[in-house]
Amino acid sequence: MAKTITLEIVTPDKMVLKEEVDYVGAPGINGEFGVLPNHIPFLSALGIGSLYYKLNGKKYFVFVAGGFAEVSPAKVTVLAEVAEKAEDIDLERARRAQDRAEQRARQQQEKLDHAAVQAALARALHRMKCRANAVSEGTCRM
Amino acid sequence: MASLRDIQNKIVGVKKTKQITKAMNMVASAKLRGAQNRIERFRPYADKFHDILIDLASRADASVHPLLEKREVIQNIGIILVTSDKGLCGSFNANLCAAANRLAKQKEAEGKTVKFICIGKKGRDFIRKTKFEIVSQYAEHMTNFDFQLASETGNYVIDGYLSGQFDEVHIVFGKFVSIARQEATASQILPAETAEAEAPAGASSEYIFEPSVEGLLAELLPRYVKVQMYRGLLDTSASEHAARMSAMDNATKNCDEMVGSLTLVYNKARQTSITTQLMDIVGGAEALKG
The missing domain is CATH 1.10.287.80 (ATP synthase, gamma subunit, helix hairpin domain)
Known part of the structure; x- marks a missing residue:
């Protein structure tokens, strides 16, 4: 019986990650779900948030947005439009995006695309949270 | 004398x-390598996406999602024409424009209204001289684009499709066959064509779906359109550089x-x-x- 499961994260621009891991926790659209090796086949849309995996007792974080995950007993494939490992997250940019979104939410109330602003804000906040999680777990250099 | x-x-x-x-030849060949790498890196994503979508679509009825459903009366045709912004690449842009023009004429002969969405300056300039209407254009993007452009244009055609502005959307792009060969190719992107490809039976039949097959389709289909758009953009860009190289x-x-x-x-x-x-x-x- 396999003790590890392969995690593969792919975006349109590149393969972000391919690793043998012990556990994967992903932000499903209906709430977070966890995957251990030998999980039954499963397909889920993902929300915006942090995906994490455990390897040798350590937790590693990856920010994902706009994707879905295909789970088979030996492999988890995540297809996301955006995926960034915690250490690759541009905090400065996330902060700017947050400011911009909040500013926009305050201005011109009528012709505002609320969904887009909300999504932008959520992305910025989750990016920062993802990084903070990784730092507190000690799996990411500051 | x-x-x-x-x-x-x-x-x-x-x-x-x-x-x-x-x-210019050397610059084009360097850029071509970059474009080819991007296609290479995009392929795993596109292939996987395609597999999953086909699998899902085979489980659901075509009427569950408006992007899948074929309309009974097809009146308005949208054609996305992807060309380069710059010339000096032989007959590359001319071929694309001719292919688009041919398709438009053919649809028009069937009594349909054709509207163009032009990505790239050369195609736009060409269509302007014809009698067809340009409803949207994206010039000066082809030299440096990412998935964002595919997203933007994808959203535009999806909105147009859902609001009834288009009943069918085609894309004309330069398919990259090899360095010596680029083909102007037209393919339909809306309604999404999934029917002819049968899903591999059995292998993945015991999936659990979350939220549901229909819910997933609703999430995936708009993205599938963008994936196809992106593929068209990447191919055209690689073809452009290859064509320029040989020119x-x-x-x-x-x-x-x-x-x-x-x-x-x-x-x-x-x-x-x-x-x-x-x-x-x-x-x-x-x-x-x-």
């Missing part, structure tokens, strides 16, 4: 042109040929002038003797 100096100037000019075409290679060769023939003309002219001068001298000497 041109003077010696004129010919010499011309030779120098042609040599300078040759330097430029040679440099510039030809131009460099032609420059060589021209320098050769001009040098011949120059030498002949030089010879003639020497002969004339000699005749003068000899003539003068004879006269003095006389």
